[in-house]
Amino acid sequence: MVLLPLACRAETLHVAPAGSANGACEASSPCTLQAAQAKVRALRIQGHDDITVQLQDGTYRLQQPLQFDAADSGAKGRPVRWQAAPGAHPVLSGARLLQGTREGALWRFALPAGDAPSSVYVDDRRRWPARTAACPHCVVDAKGLSNVPPAILHALQVSSLAVMHERWRDFRCRVVALGRGRVDLAQPCWHNVTLDSAKNGWSVASPVGKYYAGVDWFENLAGDPSTSGSYTVDAVQRVLSYRPSPEEATRAPSIELPVLEQLLVLKGTLKAPVHDLVFSGITFAGTEWRKPKSGDGYVSLQAGYLVDGNSRTALPDNGEGMTRTGRAVDVEAGRDIVFDRDSFRQLAAAGIALAGGTHGAAVTNSRFTDLGGGAVFVGDTEGHPADPAGKTSDVVVADNRIDHVALAYRDNVAIMAGFVNGLEIAHNTLSDLPYSGISVGWGWDYEGDAPVESAIHIVANRIERVMLQLADGGAIYTQAQSTPDTSCVLRNAIDMRHSGEGNGIYLDEHSTYFDVEHNVVLGSWVSAWASWSGHLRIVGNWTDTAGKPHNPGPTKLWSPNFTGLKTLPAAALAIQRAAGARIGHPRPGLPIRVPPACPKQ
Structure with a gap:
């Protein structure tokens, strides 16, 4: 019998959505993603350089993002492979499955702590928060918007979002106060929206420029949703109300609620990079993003x-x-x-x-x-x-x-x-x-x-x-x-x-x-x-x-x-x-290098 050195032995670890933290990471005893990560680190310390982590079928509902650093790296030119098991379609999801109750024509869901979601999913389809009509005659001032029609104003709450675009720019600012015919919008968001730049004249594509055509819509509304396939959130009671479409109305009320903002973070340093990793056959799904509801x-x-931050006197002239x-x-x-x-x-x-x-x-x-x-x-x-x-x-x-x-x-x-x-x-x-x-x-x-x-x-x-x-x-x-x-x-x-x-x-x-x-x-x-x-x-x-x-x-x-x-x-x-995507084209080999010269004609 020929004994292979450790570095030549292929190691395959098996994970499953219901895997155990104490599992052996074997096909008959799969482990969690986190347990597999710990085993990969141990194997690398021992000198193994041919490691595959196979993800079995199903949805992996993450409680926090997976964090990788230099310690999770493969050997140079011999990457650690995190990949779908044969025939499997694993999903790394940052969403929670919520079960609700019926209340008349609506579905109600108790929300965990946090802001209103920017979208939810029903039957694998994105559902947007309820929106108002456009407000083409809303008037811009330093604090927000005036001349807001009563029908729109009545639908708003503190924490609603004003959404608008001008030419190539897009904006979202949170409502912080409701007044007679007006709304005040969060700072520094609104200040930065209406700010100009020293060189470029960016205000031409802003609400104070000549292309301003009003507010596209407000969202995150008060009350119950009136349009099927949309929802509202009671910010005080923390209840999401969803109006199902006719084909959804007979099914049990459930939604996918995105919670995590990130799913996978690979973060090295210039002196200790994270390196030689392959992720293949994996679906990344179900994230939230809360920044647009912040003061910025x-x-x-x-x-x-x-553009973020207080005390700006001009917009930047470049990306820095x-x-x-x-x-x-x-x-x-x-x-x-x-x-x-x-x-x-x-x-x-x-x-x-x-x-x-x-x-x-x-x-x-x-x-x-x-x-x-x-x-x-x-x-x-x-x-x-x-x-x-x-x-x-x-x-x-x-x-x-x-x-x-x-x-x-x-x-x-x-x-x-x-x-x-x-x-x-x-x-x-x-x-x-x-x-x-x-x-x-x-x-x-x-x-x-x-x-x-x-x-x-x-x-x-x-x-x-x-x-x-x-x-x-x-x-x-x-x-x-x-x-x-x-x-x-x-x-x-x-x-x-x-x-x-x-x-x-x-x-x-x-x-x-x-x-x-x-x-x-x-x-x-x-x-x-x-x-x-x-x-x-x-x-x-x-x-x-x-x-x-x-x-x-x-x-x-x-x-x-x-x-x-x-x-x-x-x-x-x-x-x-x-032109266009080629079917079955092989992935690039390591190391990855882009030649300095353009490809030949």
């Missing part, structure tokens, strides 16, 4: 970048010093972390963020739908960190299907990148979005003259039905200065014919050193309006529009392109066929 509220500058939309899964200071064939659904805010000095990460072959915020965030808000290792790099986002996200926070983007060196966004299929599809290089253009990003490769994505609610965005949206000869937008299939107001490819503001080649752009075209953008090659693209150069500029190459097409040539049709 939800004040977006753009694309899920949020801002926060981002909450997310269910966070990776900070990670190395070679992979999420493959996972599912993100029924989340109050965003899906996953890969940031904070993460070097080597991938999100592949995954599904994102029914999210309150965006799907994937990559990179950092600081363009030039004091420690260069704090700049995220080498991230792959590929072969994912993303649709019906940013349902609550409408300015969020499906795939959003801050400052990052080495990012491949390839072969994703994106659709049905209120704002932009892919955005890179945020924030904006006030980080000096040195590049803030490099090797940004946006390749072979399929994007349609975007910009459905907000304005001034695009299917693919770039910002900021890249390192020369490293960044490109290639072979994407974009169809804006059923979209709202927006650009097919939007090279905004200080977008510099991007090649835009061999893209099919229908129903729209490429915009590079700013005179301070430049060193752009926009050539070899196909469009059914006139395709006129937008602010040509001395360093922008706009020809040849194929414009005004009634039918697409064979080469363009081949681009369309090849």
